[in-house]
Amino acid sequence: MDFEIVGQTEDGKLVVKNVFSLYDTIGFPLEEIVYLLNNDNMLVDWVDFFESAMIAQWGITHTIKKIEAAVGDVFGPQCKNELIRRLKFCLVERENKHLSPSGQGL
Numbered sequence: 001m002d003f004e005i006v007g008q009t010e011d012g013k014l015v016v017k018n019v020f021s022l023y024d025t026i027g028f029p030l031e032e033i034v035y036l037l038n039n040d041n042m043l044v045d046w047v048d049f050f051e052s053a054m055i056a057q058w059g060i061t062h063t064i065k066k067i068e069a070a071v072g073d074v075f076g077p078q079c080k081n082e083l084i085r086r087l088k089f090c091l092v093e094r095e096n097k098h099l100s101p102s103g104q105g106l
Contacts, residue, residue, distance in 0.1 A: 003037075006045050017045040020052035030070040038074060046083060047090050 003016035016037065023030050034044060046067060053063040064084065072080040 003042070006048070009043065012041065014042045015045050016042050017048035019044045020049045020056070024052075024056055030066055031073045034070045034074045046087050047094070050087060050091065 002022075003018050005014050006017050007015040009015065019030075019033055019037075022028055023033060037044060049067065050063055053066075054060075064087075067087070068080050068084060071083050075083075
């Protein structure tokens, strides 16, 4: 698998991107990807996954449902809910930065 390490969590797990292309182009089940990465002490960069899905013209709802299913299956509903909350927060923050590059607000 051709993942790029983009960070590390406080508990030492590596955060990797390029997961979307493995899922979208090869068709490897997302739940399996998440499970295997977790077993190798790695986590998906979900913001990268989401942004890649938007570039591939997936809908927002479809993308969120895929993420919810994969995370819920591997980590359970509490983790899934927290991830979706954080993902939405990150996406709003990024959108605000894109809309206001001068930092002057909307």
